[in-house]
Amino acid sequence: MADDHNAPATPDPAHLDALRDAFAATAPEPAVGQIWRARWQHTAQLVLVLRTDGVSVSAAPITPDVELGDDLAVIVDDDASPFGYAVLVWTGLTADLPVRVLDVHLGDIDRAALAAVEGRRGIGAPITHPLDERAQVRDAISDRMEALANAVWASEAATTIDLTAAMKAKGFTPGKLAPVVGVDAGEIMAVARGDTVPTPELAERLGPLLGIEPLDLLGARRLDPDLVWAFDRPSLRRPLRERAEAEGFEDEGAFRYHVATAELALAARQTKSTSPRDRYLGLIRDYLDAR
């Protein structure tokens, strides 16, 4: 670093190499002991994965300020930390986060460090006084974990379709509509109750009869959990975000919803995969590769 006050100061590239590599790498599936940058919309927080079932992770937030911990905040020493400096794991603020918020995998801690974290023996005094500055740090972390725990996809133009009212308005009953669209009356009723998502083909047939856009019929219902699972894979996060930007979407959740309902819902593709999850993963990858 030149000691020349006329030139701006610049970072030591060595301080950023590992971080840049992490951002550029393809993210793995979540596993215990991993440290991630979790992020959703404008909230970001480092977390340590303590447990996972592939759909959500039980994660404790991490901060770099080892002197500010409470009685449940455990230090991971610099030789056990992937950053090369000690970090603090706030085990008292552990929360269940959906896998969709995992953004960048930054490294892992070893079993000994993990065992120490799970022992929850913190280094600091309990935070009991409102003027203790650590209270503000803890509260800010807690707020971010809550925001991440509540991360959902949101359609920017979500609509609620009352299918029962729409049928009545057109003079249909489920029994009369069913043979017209080629399904059982029970399936019509299940869609009306919101218990199932109509297939794209059914939406295409129902829509014109009821005066509803097929896409709205699909968009107003819960998405197939296997479809959501596929979209939430950490390995797809960066390519989906890049595609979202290319398509003019600022909100990656809204973009996922758009792709799920507008692009994939009408895909007639059939694959030979063995499970719905694999099928959806294939559809998403094909969509990303197509343009």
Next chain:
Amino acid sequence: MGDRILRSIIAGDNDAYGRVVTEQAKKVVYTTNLPRPGGGAWADNDAWDLASEFFTKKKSVESTLLAATDDDSLNAYLYTVLENQIRQKLRGTTKARIKRRLQELLDEEDWVEEPDGFWSRRQDPRTAFGGRDAELQAATWEVDVQLVKWRDDAKRNSPFAERESLVQLLDAIGETAGGAVHIDTITDVVARRFGLSSLPTVEPLDLSDEASDVADPGPVPEAQLEAQDDAIDAAATAVSVYGDLSPDQRRMIPYAEQSVRKAGDHLGWGKTKAGRVQKRLEATYKAELGHLNDGERLAVLDELAELERPGISDMDRPQEDS
């Protein structure tokens, strides 16, 4: 909100990182209310020094990028990190003064220094305390401390109240330790109790300015004290307290007695934030006004309400300590 600059830095543009840090360093130097450590006026070279210091710390360099989600938040976090660098230096200076004062008090209170640097109450063994600092810290948070700040121009000094608080803190530490504690540990623990702990790397906190001296000025002639006791200047006390409040605490002044929900509605805050700030304000009042009688306290609160009255211009507000 764009993230072009943030993404370019993550993609490898070191010059972009240098430019944005230097920009924020200049902004800090030109807009901060904090005094310049070491004295004197802020100058352009200080911005370069701030930026250079930032880049010596891998923790700061990485943590800022990991916290930011777009260019606006990157700038905001950088401002916080750089300003905290200044705060940390100021706290170091104050802590050094606290250490000197504590050594005087330990001597005055007949503690024993044995071996060098290790202090124990006379009735305690000379063996070193083998527990954790956290135990000593927890004990200090149980002590109600009166934070009357000593100022050259204050019309009311209460040095005994200040001294008494320091002695109570030392007693709490001694009682918990039951043995000898190093003066650096005692200083760290007491400093943290006074809100002089290490600052977080990137977390923006709602803080008052690092201006006031917490040290005890020493005994004041009794006659002078009596005269001062008879003539509390509510306005001067209010100005002193106001200077110690954070921005959010100041905004809460008019609504301190209202329900959390109503206070939040007035301020445009959620219930959680309003509740937290109200608690901090109540605790600050207790610490700084707890030694006053009811009438004196009400007079000061009235003056504080006037200082934060909507519509009062910034020119009429008390300026921060320098």
